[in-house]
Amino acid sequence: MDAGRASSRGRGPRRAPHAPPASTAPLRDAREVRAELDEPTLVVRAQEGDVHAFEELARRHQDALFRVAVRITGDRSDAEDALQEALIDGWRRIGTFRAEAAFSTWMYRIVTHRCTRQLRTNRDTVPVADVGDQRAGDGSPERAAEVDAEMEALGRAVAGLPEEQRTSWVLREMEGLGYAEIAEITGAGETAVRGRIHRARTALAEMMRAWR
Incomplete structure (x- = not known):
């Protein structure tokens, strides 16, 4: 018998290559x-x-x-x-x-x-009372009640502004957006936005004078 054949037979049947192990990592949610x-x-x-x-x-x-x-x-x-x-x-x-x-x-x-x-x-x-999110004071019930009343008054004052002034003031003072971005949002020129915010600040200062 051919030595090469005998050697081949002696090794037994050829095995299929091992499949790669399945991933154990969980499938990620879309x-x-x-x-x-x-x-x-x-x-x-x-x-x-x-x-x-x-x-x-x-x-x-x-x-x-x-x-x-x-x-x-x-x-x-x-x-x-x-x-x-x-x-x-x-x-x-x-x-x-x-x-x-x-x-x-x-x-x-x-x-x-x-x-x-x-x-x-x-x-x-x-108007709702949460026009402002900040609550300042010494933590006493009396001070908390005073701050809540002031926030309610501010809410009423903001509600009394003309729509254009209210929107510009909220975006500037409450959301911190820049004049250029507010102009982009409202479709008004930047100068007009500045004017609206100035008039809103003046009106609110007058309406909130009792709280100063």
Whole structure:
């Protein structure tokens, strides 16, 4: 017998190569993956029809948008309605977004327009007391009651401002946005925005004089 054959037979049957071990890492949830995407990527996906990408964008900004809506409308229920309608508008119009401004600026514009409609529909809105989030004082019940009363008074004063002044003042003083960004949101010139905020500050200072 040929020595080569004998040697080959002596080794026994050939074994199939081992398959690579299956991964033990858990499959990542699609929401977790979307949460790690940057905003421009999510915008592009949303413009391609990915509703989940738009939902992620909305999730990132909804707290700030709702806060603005509450402060402009003065009513949580109206703010919720305005925000929901604004998000629907945003999804329908996402194809028109050209990234000339930040996505948040674009959504602020839609929300403020919806809030303005709410204000014109419901002129009898009672302002909420949380126009300001800061609570200062020595912690005593008397001081806390005084601060709450002052915040309620400020809420009523803000509600009494003309719509254009109120929106500009809220975006500047409560949200800390710059004049240029407020101009982009409201569609007014930067000079007009500065004028509105100045008039709002003057009016509020007069209305809040009793608390000084």
